Amino acid sequence: MRNLADFVEIVKTLSHRFVEAWNRFWFETNGNEQMRLFRRALASLLFLSYLIRSFDLELYYSDLGVAPLSILPDIADLNFRYSLLTFFPGVKALWVMNGIFLVSLIFLTLGLMTRFSAILAFVLHLSFLHRNPGSVYGADTVAVFFLAYFCLADFRQLQKSDTQQDIRSILGSVAYRLSQIQLCIIYTYAGLHKLKGVHWWNGEAVWAVLANSQMARWDFSWISHYPLLFILPTYLTLIFEVYFPVLVWVPALRKPLLFYGVLLHIGIGLAMNIPIFASLMVFSYALFLDEATAGKWNAWLERVLILPSRLAPSFGNPPKIDIQKERGVYGEAGSHWNSGG
């Protein structure tokens, strides 16, 4: 009987600890600075990408292009995939929606009406993706997840004394954690998929990329005389991607890991001429910066780009507030608000 009572007590203690840890991880993390920095970087990058896509807008999304509505069921799985562009199929509507999409990304960059802009950008992004899946590539699919999380994020500038929680901060914490985990999932699968590939096993994958005349920016023939120059990066890439999801949570290893990641993506971006995708991956590292560093970057951006960080609350990005002073005290549950990352 005593043993049973002890067992029940242990289970209770463990459950309590698990719930505490769960709450702390998911709901009590302040990653606002990191998310604001990432939002600015990602939104400006997507703006550039979709501004460039505008040159081929009718080619990809109008009935005059490669994917008229009439053939869509033949080329794509439309189950539960909806697009505003199918409800408003005209060319004028296409340009209007593209314009709204670009404006929503500018607003996200500047921090204007962030929640509304994020939802609008997400809906329109999905609309373009579902209208023609054939025009989608890496950066678009990564952006889906982060735009979705931006819809939940809390971008307020909070002060150290803000120890209380409201629904917005809880959602913000969830968005921040999901964004971090999403990056880990991307690397995990990218690494594990590579393990199935012969070229990745025999160390020639980087060669196969550099020797692809359709993708490589320059003629890399000279590297064929120095095999170590592509064998070493092949294995390092493999190790980096497979272990990133674990090592990035180890504070002592985070900086060197992210530094290597930056070098890796700059290398890929330059060699393969995919600067938008490479930049997206590098910018996502903002999620793993510490709060102070992200804050410094934010302050620098605000100073250099004259971003409206202290606009009136009606414009969506409120001034620094001390929630404790502004509101009544909520209670004990939200008192632990650790620093994110």
Next chain:
Amino acid sequence: MDFADRKTPPRLMVEGVKAALSVWIIYHLFIVLLVPNGQGFLGRKISPWVEPYVNFFEFTNVWSFFAPEPGPPPVYIEYELIHRHDGSSQFGKWPSVRSPYSLRERQNRKIAAAEFMMSSELRAEKMMTHYLCKQNPTVGSIRLWRVMYSIPEFRDVAEGKRSIGDEVQMERKLVSHSFCEEAVL
């Protein structure tokens, strides 16, 4: 809204929101972890439960960048436009030529579209035929080929047997020969 006017939510409400969010987090994480391996037994079994959510929000990516092999080799859709009146031919390919611009976003998207079309003959036929017929009103029919060039082994390049982009070893397969009257209907 003035932030000073905001009221602290009741504790019960906050706990309720946390509980609801916890359920959603578990569901969402389960899905984003499962989808990249969705062709397995488990994926197929629970597909009806996750498909609406996954497709609606487009959480479908399998994250196989440069994997399992580091990207497809150079791929093109080659086409021959046969004019209605004189039967003359005009050749071209998608994507056309390498972009001279350093920021090659447009070309990258066209390469992605080419890979999408290469994955199915029906896609290639439907997308290219319709587009080319619309763009070229004098064309009566269109022939399409899927073309794939091989990537040279590094030893061959080092020994001077091949060069990058030499386009000597390729796979060229006829996709279709379609008439514009049918394609644009």
